[in-house]
Amino acid sequence: MNVSLILIILLIGAFVTYFVGDKLASKVALFFSLAALGCSVVLLNHFCAGENISVINAWITQPKISFALNADGLAIAMLLLTVALTPIIIFSSFGNEYKNAKGFYALILFMAFAMTGTFLAADGLLYYIFWELALIPIYFIALIWGNGDAEERRKAVIKFFIYTLAGSLFMLVAFIYLYQKAGSFLIDDLYKVNLSANEQLWIFLAFFLAYAIKIPIIPFHTWQANVYQKAPTVGTMLLSGIMLKMGLYSVIRWQLPIAPLAAKEYMNIFIALGIAGVIYGSIVALRQKDLKKLLAYSSLAHVGLIAAGTYTLTVDGLRGAVLQMIAHGFVVVGLFYAAEIIYRRFQTRNISEMGGIRTQSPKFTSMFLILVLASVALPSTFNFVGEFTVLYSLSQINIWFAVLGGTTIILGAYYMLKMFQGVMLGETNSKTFADVSVNEGISLVVIIAVLIFFGFYPKPITDLITPSLETILSVINKN
């Protein structure tokens, strides 16, 4: 048994979903995503028992490309994030009607397939293929099932596509260059390549372009808010919950160990860019009137901090970043889902048209409040663990980084609570707001349970990821 099983399940799931037709598509998709989750848990057990669940097969002889999937603790953690969020995301869409549902759900599963592959791939080119494949489904999801004016949506998604493709093509050039030096695309061989400081800088920048656009890091973020707003909520969840973690994960897995000298030399610049994202995202979020856009900018602020954490090159920074990736994945999916629930009832995303929900639906209000508090990293939530670890690692580099990065908590609390006030409190709205249905409740409760459970007890995850992070750090510090 090995990790390719998950990929096979998701890929077959995508095809089956397409062929069962519109009526059953959502249920079949949910079934396959749950099957993938189940198998991942089984694989996790195998992994913890010390079994080897990685795969390596020759694929193309010349140039030498292999079908290699590597499952270490870090990859498994990201795999679990993907397969845990996918069923939640699919389930959350059950309240909506989609035209051509079979295509919609098939694309979701296909995207989960590509993202899982990205997290697992241990061959540079295989990784690149999965990385690009993940782009196609989200493009169509946002284009066909998105909302808002069609012309604006077209512009937003094509900009997104060209941006991300542009970034990743430079990464492809970097990979080909590395291949000339290493004679193989396998990650272990790429780790061993000796590059001069100058070569490392260029390769680092080529990778950075790809990742900075995907994450996004300032000044490559301009596609983000529009696409988040125009995409259907499911697409937004996939983008913010999982896809941008591909960028952050790749920084840890590929960029830093391959070009460690450049990473050390220019560390401060990249940390500063991340922190600039924190401050910029928070300030812009303050002024947003559209709920989805506000969440998009808050997401920009949070990932800026995570990116800063990865570039510290310390165990704490990396660990905090990974923890925060997982925590942010859950909380942002929860928040976008809450926005979708409100939209289902009020048909608006404009904060000023909301309000007075608390009196009508106390259950939803309390769940929303927990999500808001988790997102601002209240102690005892999972986000606190991650964010605090990152801030701690930043303070070791330079205390000012920690101080400026810490504004995320202050500003975050400000705009999130202001948003909460506007959306939930105030006078009772003339429109009625039904409390959460059972389906909606299940998704939210699962998310909240995860956030609180790991907030109190993050040890299983830290134990899972720390060994592989230490291995990566030892590669970074080899000279």
Add this chain to the structure above:
Amino acid sequence: MNTLIAITGLGIFCLLFEILNLRKAIVPITILGLLGVLALNFSEFGSTESYYNNMITVSKFSTAFSSLFIILTIFLVALSHNFYENHPTKISDFVAIKVFLLAGGVAMVSFGNLAMFFLGIEILSIALYVLAASERLNLKSNEAGMKYFLMGSFASGIILFGICLIYGAMGSFDVVEISESSLSAELPIWFPIGMVLMVIGMLFKVAAVPFHFWAPDVYEGSPALTTALMSTLAKVVAIATLYKLISVLNLIPSLENQDLLPTFENIVVIISIASMTVGNIMALRQVNVKRMLAFSGISHAGFMLMTLLTIATSAGVLLYYTAAYALAGIAAFSVILYVCKNQDNEDITNFHGLGKTNPLLAAILTGSLLSMAGIPIFSGFFAKLFLFNQTIQSGYIALVIVAVINSIISVGYYFKLILAMYSKEPNQERTGKPFLIYAVAIVSIVLNIVLGLFPSLVLDLLK
């Protein structure tokens, strides 16, 4: 050699069918015949022989490319059935011309003598002139045919002039003799001049910048099926022949002897960059799909010319690239043929809402455009990957970066079409599901994906 004879025989048979009044059977029988020729060609693979005083040389290179040409012709003949529905009396002519065109193409990649090379070019070109002007009552088609004929015969003249100069320098038309004497230190100046003229003529056939001006007008004016043929088969034939010409005449070593190699390489780099950039930027502004694909073809020619820089090792890469490009082109054109069947133009508006009215064909067109744009898992991605890999290996990293930037630009216009299919409302009803068009579209896109999943199948053929 047997392949060439068989193809010519098949062409003559096609003409005879007309006399025997077997018009209805002509497409299936020709396809079967071509499949037989394909099998025959495969059986020759691996042997290296020359026939008729070295007029024709069969090598791995020629058989591999001939197979590709035959496969493309099968697709094009299959598409003829629906395309010429309204001209049942002429179908045998059109099919026969396509088969003769294939004979010209095969002769071009298996020449062993410059006379044969020129014969091949002329057979191919004359067939193309006729096909371009084949819509007799359409002014645009006539214009296209005339333009192509004037420009094409001019290029043929230049090639002929080049061949004469080479003969003057070397005293022979035979490729082996020329390549042997081209390595000697003392070469008359006629030899490089002759080579330059021949290369210019071939660049014209490939439609590389700055010899590309005929392409958009001719592509737009010609009947859609002829455009499909020009942009896939004819382009592939021309680039393969150019590659073969330069490699068998030992041009690279002979230039090296005379310290002219850097100049040659610079020129290739410049033409390659100019073709990609001009092709892509012009394509961005087109509303006519055929014209857009003409410019996209120019930019792909720029990519393919990059193989000339690594001529000793890149035959496999060129074969893979051309196969990926041509298969995607066939898939795209079969959808275009279906969509624009009863329209008087091929504007992008015809494609509005195709994703709703005909999801399968829309998906196929999307796939072929993604392949041309170089998105994995389609073979277009691997073609670019292998090409870039090869080119970086020989140190042209700047050229590769320009190529990458061009790939990004190309997304702009390929996606314009995809956007039109999926995000606009349908504006017309289409009925009928012509079997052959569907079959060609599906088979070619499947082949394209199979090449993407198992690139070694093609890539290792020319080792």
